[in-house]
Amino acid sequence: MAEIQFRLLEVDLTHETSRAIDVTADVKKYLGARGLANKLIWDLVPAGADPLGPENILHVGVGPLTGLIGTKTILSFKSPLTGWAGRSACSGYIGEEMVKAQYNAGILVKGKARRPVYLYVWDDKVEVRPASDLWGKWKQETEVTLRDRLNKETGEMFGVLCIGPAGENLVRYANASVEFVHSASKWGCGAVMGSKNLKAVAVRGTKGPAYADHRKVWELFKTYATSPITALRKIDESRWGHTTSMPSLLRYAGEGIKNNHLGYHEIVEKSNHLEHNLKYFAWTDGCPGCAASCFVPFFKNSERGAFGGEIRHDNCGGFNANTMMDFEKMTEVSSLENELGMDGEELGGLVAWAMDLYEHGIITREDLGGIDLRWGDVDATCALLKKIAYKEGRAPAALAEGYRRAYEVFGEQSRWYAFEVHGCAAPTYDIRNKKVGNGLPFATSHNGARIGAGVDIALREAATACSFAIPPFEQIWGSGEEAIRVFLNAACGWNLTTDDIKDISLRDYYFNRCISLREGYCPSVDDQLPPRAFDETITDKYGKKWVWDRAEFEEQKKIYYQHYLNLTEKGLPPREGLARLGLDFVVPVLEPMGALD
Amino acid sequence: MPEAREAGKPVPEQRSRPQAEGWGKEPYPYPKGPAAIECDEMKCVGCGICQMACSMQHFGVINKELARIQVRKYLLPLPKGVQMTCVQCAEEERECQKACPQAPPAVYFDRDTLHMVVDVERCLGLSCLLCVDACPARAMRVYRAGSDTPFVCDLCDTDNSGQRDPQCVNVCPCGALSYKSISARFGYSIQDLLRKHPDEKADLIARRLYPLTKTSMGNPGWR
Structure with missing residues (x-):
């Protein structure tokens, strides 16, 4: 089967122009969404750029599997909150519309508009449109008003991603959302949109997804959709969320x-x-x-x-x-x-x-x-x-x-x-509770205090594969990586091996971490827990106590870096790993900063 | 031209969701007489897997625009998936067939195979589309890039040989879609009462959320 092409819609808000770019070679190396965005941020955002300035970019990302293993859209940008690699994830209709418009590598937004705008995309028709009457509206009103207006104009139902007043006012952890309840929340993507005067992104895709082998994809997908394993998961998910x-x-x-x-x-x-x-x-x-x-x-x-x-x-x-x-x-x-x-x-x-x-x-x-x-x-x-x-x-x-x-x-x-x-x-998953076990993941995250900042999530956020949708796939195909591998081969016309998948995961994880390192993240200084994690013991309902010991934390951190994150003892990507995975171009940048071992 | 179904040969028994055994999704025997697809709208989550199955069955690709069943997402203000497909109206209410300028109509209900059919040889195609405008639910579907003629739910009997086996019903993970004998209380069909465009169904569902309006998650809320 012929391999499919990957198209990225690049929008320049400063000049209000756009073009579709073939990024197939990059997607084969990094997959899409956050994987591809690593390269976009590295190449296009100068180190030290103001995250709320026009030099920052926003990638509204999808990947080859968006819509097949759930529908996750990953927004990638330099974070206004941390100054490091930022990323937010949301679900909902926007990802599917981009895939159906055949911008299967997502939408890249650059620059800054002169006045409030929204991005209008209907297949190949792309316009930067005034949004002065939407600016100031709260989220729900924005999304409904824009969808209704576009439906009256075109007869089509657009997927809309929008910000609220917090994004407009550059609150550093402002978010964007889709269908109101699907929120791209972490690390201030809403503020990045607000800083670009971008109130909303509206997409409608009617071409349908581009797959190398539709029948093979359907055969795999139908297996998942009609499996009793999936039905069992649904019983819990659909009642309780x-x-x-x-x-x-x-x-x-x-x-x-x-x-x-x-x-x-x-x-x-x-x-x-x-x-x-x-x-x-x-x-x-x-x-x-x-x-x-x-x-x-x-x-x-x-x-x-x-x-x-x-x-x-x-x-x-x-x-x-x-x-x-x-x-x-x-x-x-x-x-x-x-x-x-x-x-x-x-x-x-x-x-x-x-x-x-x-x-x-x-x-x-x-x-x-x-x-x-x-x-x-x-x-x-x-x-x-x-x-x-x-x-x-x-x-x-x-x-x-x-x-x-x-x-x-x-x-x-x-x-x-x-x-x-x-x-x-870090209010969630109290980091002192070692059974819940998020103290080390939070402390070692180059995105900043985040659950699932590791290697496996790097793969999922490049594929994209929703972490909530994937469990039945894991059971049916043996592992998430294997499910992703077979779906990628059918959808894209590739021949990825298990080792290829492992390499892509690690490549994307290292690259994302290198962005943060380039922006000044220093694990030996920054990877810490708050003082109360060591000084304040908490006791659960039944008398079980939790607190961290400083020496224990330092020791376990080293183990975590090496065995769970494939990093050196100091939390840095190993040079031989960077070379093997085709990332050695980061070395001349990171080495003078002292950001490599 | 579709092959004539051999007279007297029984239609093989069709069962729903043949692969899903247990867990409350037991197959049930499909109706042999006039039947249609019904959706329990409150169970529909808007995943659109039905659309994927439909386009695959009829066109051999995954493309929701090529599906005869449609699911749209609305904000009521809460997000809600709302479905629509042809309900196989009774003759008196069959607006599409009445609107067709061809004699006999190119879109019709086949009394032998028991579903709607578009005769692509005689249909006037994209320059006409009177049937599309006539159906209040817009159940007659058009997709210019993929088809020169409108298309409508044929209960997956694609070659009109009498093998109805709706794939959307087979695959719906929620059990929202069912394949049932046409409502015929006292011998009268009321299928057209189910014939509503998703926009209309969405507005009806929105009533459940009174006094919330679509533009705010709070009323009077926090202002």
């Missing part, structure tokens, strides 16, 4: 409670997924091509008003008990987070930190613009979220910049209260 991880983590000191001070508090008993499901579950919703849909939007009508949205671990996990709230309160807070357009995980840490600082008099009511920011207060929290999104008031504006910049405003005494890694909030 991702509401079940929080109750289990909260009870066992696995998730932040009261700004990560506690391992248990009776409030966690009120984060009950059955209660939430029975009261408010609307229906199951899913992504293109996924046979085990995992979105469970809620609808609540109450004396306090009507609310809709979705509670998931990512948008609520680090927020609810961490700010002394529960699922009931989060139904009101979680959607506001996303209407304004900010990362719920980052906010979960920052808002809890602000409550802690307020309780201890380090920030005042005046600093907060008059808000009496008590633990668990929904109205105060919602008022604070709005002020952060609009950077109103001394404390909210500081919080909008993230922990490290906020220290300069709140003073040194605020540091001890901050539960952050690499300047990023």
Whole structure:
């Protein structure tokens, strides 16, 4: 079967021009999405560039398997929060529309528009269109208004990715979303879009996906879609979505409670997924091509008003008990987070930190613009979220910049209260709990405090393969890597071996890490846990205690680098690995910086 | 021209989801008489795997635009997948057949094979499309890049030999699609009452979320 071509849509917002580029050779080396984006960022973004300036790029990425193993779109950019390699992931219709428009390597956005714009893509018709009447709108209104307008104009239903006011105002952890509930949240992709005056990306693809062997792809895909293994997974995913991880983590000191001070508090008993499901579950919703849909939007009508949205671990996990709230309160807070357009995980840490600082008099009511920011207060929290999104008031504006910049405003005494890694909030999966085991992954992540920053996720975010969709594939084909391999060969007309897949994974992982190294990330200095991870013990409901010992952490970090991340003892990519994988071009850049062993 | 079905030969029994055994997706025997595809809209998640199966069955490629069944995503404000396909209307309500300028109509319900058929030899093609405009649900599908004539759900009896076996129903992971005997309460068909465009079905489902409006996740919310 003939190999397929990979097309990248390159859009220059400064000049409002666009062109489709053949990137097949690069996709064969790196796959797409975050893999390809490594090369784009390395080549196109000068080291030290301002992430909120026109030199930054935004890659809205898909890969050869987007729509076959779930539908994940990966946004890649230099992060305004960390200054390092940034990436966000979202699901939903935008990825599929790009694949159907046959921009199967995604959309690359460069430069900065003169005024608010949105990107309009309908197959080969690409326009940079004015968005002045959309600018300022909250997320839901933006997405609905734009979809309705384009439907009236064309009769087609576009997929839309958009930002809210937080992105427009360059909050450093502002997000973008698709179908409201699919949020590309981490590390400030929304701020990058806002800095480019890019309010939304609207895509409609009617050509259909380009596959080398449609019948073979269908044979593989149908096996997955009709498998009892998939049906079994669906039973759990389609009822509960991702509401079940929080109750289990909260009870066992696995998730932040009261700004990560506690391992248990009776409030966690009120984060009950059955209660939430029975009261408010609307229906199951899913992504293109996924046979085990995992979105469970809620609808609540109450004396306090009507609310809709979705509670998931990512948008609520680090927020609810961490700010002394529960699922009931989060139904009101979680959607506001996303209407304004900010990362719920980052906010979960920052808002809890602000409550802690307020309780201890380090920030005042005046600093907060008059808000009496008590633990668990929904109205105060919602008022604070709005002020952060609009950077109103001394404390909210500081919080909008993230922990490290906020220290300069709140003073040194605020540091001890901050539960952050690499300047990023770490409220979820309390890093002291070694059974949950995210202390080392967070601490060694070159993206900044992130679960799954390793080699296997590098492959998935290049393929793309959704981590929630992939488990049945793992069982049917023996491993995620093997499933990805057979699907790639059928879809692309390639002959990848198991070793080829291993190489691609490691190549993409190293390359992403090299971007961060080039931007000043230094594992021996930066890969640390917050002081409280060593000095403050947490105890779960049943008396089990967790805390890190400093010497133990340093020792285990070395082991983690070498055995899980294929790095040197100092957390750096090994020279022989870089050479073998065709990445030696990074050496002349990283070596003078002292960023290689 | 499709082969004439041998008179008197029974249609082999078709079962749903032949590969999926157990886990609440047991196959059920397919109806032998007039039947149509129905969707339990509240179970549909919008994955569109039905569309993939349809385009593969009829055109040998995966392309949702080439599918006779369609699933669209709406924001009500909550995201919702809404499906539509031809419901195999009774003759009195069959707007597509009535609108066809050909005599006899080029789009018709075949009484032997029991499904809609587009006779591509006699259909006037893309310059006509009166049938497409006539169906209130827009169940007659057009895709210029792939077909010179409109196409409509034929219950996967692609060569019109009497082998109905809807692939979309077979593959739906949610059990949202079913293949059922045409509603004939008291001998009267009411299929056309199910004949709604996804836009219309979406607006009806949106009523469940009153007082939320489509443009906000809160009412009065946080303003």
